[in-house]
Amino acid sequence: MTRTAFNLGLPAIVSFLTLLLLAAPFIGLAFATSWHSFGFTDGDGSAIAVSLCYSLLALVLIIALGTPLAWWLARHRVRGSWLIDALLLLALLTPPLAMGLLLTSMYGPYGTAGSLLERAGLALTNSGPAFVMAQFYSALPYYVIAARAAFEGVPCELEQMALTLGQSPWRSFVCVSLPLARLGLAAAIALAWVRALGEFGAVLIVAYYPQGIPVKLWVNLQNVGLSAVYPLLWVFFLIAMPLPLVLGLAARRRRLI
Amino acid sequence: MRIDYRIEQPVALHAAFDVEGFTVLLGASGEGKSLLLRAIAGLTPARGEPFDGMPAQHRAVGYLPQGYALFPHLNAWQNVAFALRGSQRRVQAMHLLERVHMAEFAERYPSTLSGGQQQRVALARALARRPQLLLLDEPTSALDPVTRDDVIAELIGEVHEFGIPALAVSHDPHLAAVADRLVLMHEQRIIQIGAPAEVYANPANGAAARLLGHRNVHRGRINGAQQLIWQDGGIAFPVNSDAFEGDVDWTIDSEAIRLVEAREGLPNAVPASIEVRHVMGRTVQLGVRCGRGRLWISVPVDQVILESAAVQLPAEAIRWWKRDS
Numbered sequence: 062m063t064r065t066a067f068n069l070g071l072p073a074i075v076s077f078l079t080l081l082l083l084a085a086p087f088i089g090l091a092f093a094t095s096w097h098s099f100g101f102t103d104g105d106g107s108a109i110a111v112s113l114c115y116s117l118l119a120l121v122l123i124i125a126l127g128t129p130l131a132w133w134l135a136r137h138r139v140r141g142s143w144l145i146d147a148l149l150l151l152a153l154l155t156p157p158l159a160m161g162l163l164l165t166s167m168y169g170p171y172g173t174a175g176s177l178l179e180r181a182g183l184a185l186t187n188s189g190p191a192f193v194m195a196q197f198y199s200a201l202p203y204y205v206i207a208a209r210a211a212f213e214g215v216p217c218e219l220e221q222m223a224l225t226l227g228q229s230p231w232r233s234f235v236c237v238s239l240p241l242a243r244l245g246l247a248a249a250i251a252l253a254w255v256r257a258l259g260e261f262g263a264v265l266i267v268a269y270y271p272q273g274i275p276v277k278l279w280v281n282l283q284n285v286g287l288s289a290v291y292p293l294l295w296v297f298f299l300i301a302m303p304l305p306l307v308l309g310l311a312a313r314r315r316r317l318i
Numbered sequence: 319m320r321i322d323y324r325i326e327q328p329v330a331l332h333a334a335f336d337v338e339g340f341t342v343l344l345g346a347s348g349e350g351k352s353l354l355l356r357a358i359a360g361l362t363p364a365r366g367e368p369f370d371g372m373p374a375q376h377r378a379v380g381y382l383p384q385g386y387a388l389f390p391h392l393n394a395w396q397n398v399a400f401a402l403r404g405s406q407r408r409v410q411a412m413h414l415l416e417r418v419h420m421a422e423f424a425e426r427y428p429s430t431l432s433g434g435q436q437q438r439v440a441l442a443r444a445l446a447r448r449p450q451l452l453l454l455d456e457p458t459s460a461l462d463p464v465t466r467d468d469v470i471a472e473l474i475g476e477v478h479e480f481g482i483p484a485l486a487v488s489h490d491p492h493l494a495a496v497a498d499r500l501v502l503m504h505e506q507r508i509i510q511i512g513a514p515a516e517v518y519a520n521p522a523n524g525a526a527a528r529l530l531g532h533r534n535v536h537r538g539r540i541n542g543a544q545q546l547i548w549q550d551g552g553i554a555f556p557v558n559s560d561a562f563e564g565d566v567d568w569t570i571d572s573e574a575i576r577l578v579e580a581r582e583g584l585p586n587a588v589p590a591s592i593e594v595r596h597v598m599g600r601t602v603q604l605g606v607r608c609g610r611g612r613l614w615i616s617v618p619v620d621q622v623i624l625e626s627a628a629v630q631l632p633a634e635a636i637r638w639w640k641r642d643s
Binding site: 221230240241 | 359360361373374375376377379380381383387389390391400401443444446447
């Protein structure tokens with residue numbers, strides 16, 4: 062009896078301690094925030110707008126380009142597919158700062174693609190498009206890998222069944238693959254969103270301006286101190302949290318309350 | 319409907335036969351039967367008629383794979399309505415569900431339905447496509463043995479009612495026995511075609527007899543003395559051989575084998591030990607060990623089983639086929 066109780070209780074205790082560890086910095090933040098003089102510095106408002114708008118745009122691009130790639134990778138076995146895996150891992154493991162440098166050397170004003178694009182009127186340094194590009198490169202591999210796993214979990218037979226029922230491959234994808242992969246896809250979107258929104262290193266190199274929240278947190282720390290960091294951080298949580306939270310709940314068909 | 323398909327990969331296969339009413343293609347596992355159905359449905363590369371070269375979504379077939387592949391995120395009526403378009407799709411789906419006696423389960427999801435109920439929903443869904451041909455892959459494999467015969471009887475009744483030719487592939491002799499037409503496949507070739515009564519009465523060879531569920535099918539050799547030598551059983555017994563000598567497959571009905579007292583020393587009686595009793599209603603199937611081989615003997619349930627048993631195999635009850643090299 063004691064042994065059973067111990068077996069049942071131990072995982073709960075370990076889980077509680079782990080959650081406590083995870084929560085510790087945020088509990089510290091709640092105490093460290095100076096609530097009576099809670100205020101924002103100049104430029105915090107525009108940083109919030111920049112982060113929100115450009116991250117949404119980057120997310121749309123990631124979903125639009127990453128979903129077909131993830132599905133194709135899940136459904137087709139090609140010779141040398143390990144090269145594709147290696148490419149995804151390469152993008153995943155490149156340190157964000159290094160990714161920023163690589164993007165600058167390719168898309169910067171002196172880069173191969175950058176000089177051509179600049180001539181066409183698209184500047185990929187210190188601009189909105191540059192900001193979105195940095196977020197896109199940072200978050201795309203996370204999305205593709207998670208979405209591929211989601212599509213791999215959908216039995217091929219069901220997609221083929223949809224074909225035998227007279228549906229086109231596109232309708233089969235929309236009516237069968239997408240709904241059945243929804244849990245994994247919701248996780249992939251949530252992952253891409255938090256990764257894009259929180260991106261600091263690559264954005265810092267490629268697009269110091271316009272400043273999004275992560276870069277502005279750094280600037281506030283340098284110029285003012287921690288008292289200017291915490292209020293913006295609370296806003297960051299406020300705008301970052303709803304999408305992954307709602308996606309997770311919707312995919313599991315559960316309600317918030 | 320004439321089926322004539324040739325597949326190259328992953329196994330080379332050619333099958334040509336007519337589908338009439340409820341036709342069963344009977345073959346052992348690994349023969350490529352499911353592959354043939356997938357080829358007809360356009361899901362695997364192959365050449366042949368009907369539907370040659372058409373993409374899967376343009377082929378008018380109703381395909382029921384093993385396990386039925388109902389969409390788990392849709393309930394029964396939504397599954398049936400999947401192939402339908404327009405504002406009346408729900409009404410049409412409900413009508414089809416009524417025809418397969420599943421209307422009361424319209425709101426249920428596939429995971430909450432039994433194997434037989436899933437099969438009927440899958441049939442309704444396939445029929446919604448308005449197919450010219452129904453393709454059923456191992457339709458008895460996911461069924462509960464207790465209700466299987468009833469479910470199959472209903473399935474065949476529904477297929478006849480809808481009047482659409484159906485091709486079922488199976489390795490189940492029980493299903494073959496209720497077909498309108500039977501096609502036997504062995505080593506990726508069609509070896510016999512006909513009505514079940516004809517095919518069961520006259521299997522083309524030993525492989526056909528095995529497929530049809532004959533239990534006592536063995537390899538042997540007939541010698542010049544008109545004796546059949548059963549190497550596995552370690553015995554030889556007289557046979558009507560028409561002066562043939564060589565390797566054969568042979569069979570004998572389980573009812574024709576005589577169980578006698580070993581100590582009586584009757585001619586051509588071979589000592590045997592009873593391994594297993596399989597009670598089937600008013601008869602018992604006895605699994606009898608002879609050397610390394612086994613014979614199945616059918617006896618009345620009330621027959622006294624002798625302690626020292628021997629078996630006699632009457633020459634007139636033995637059927638044999640020449641074996642190809």
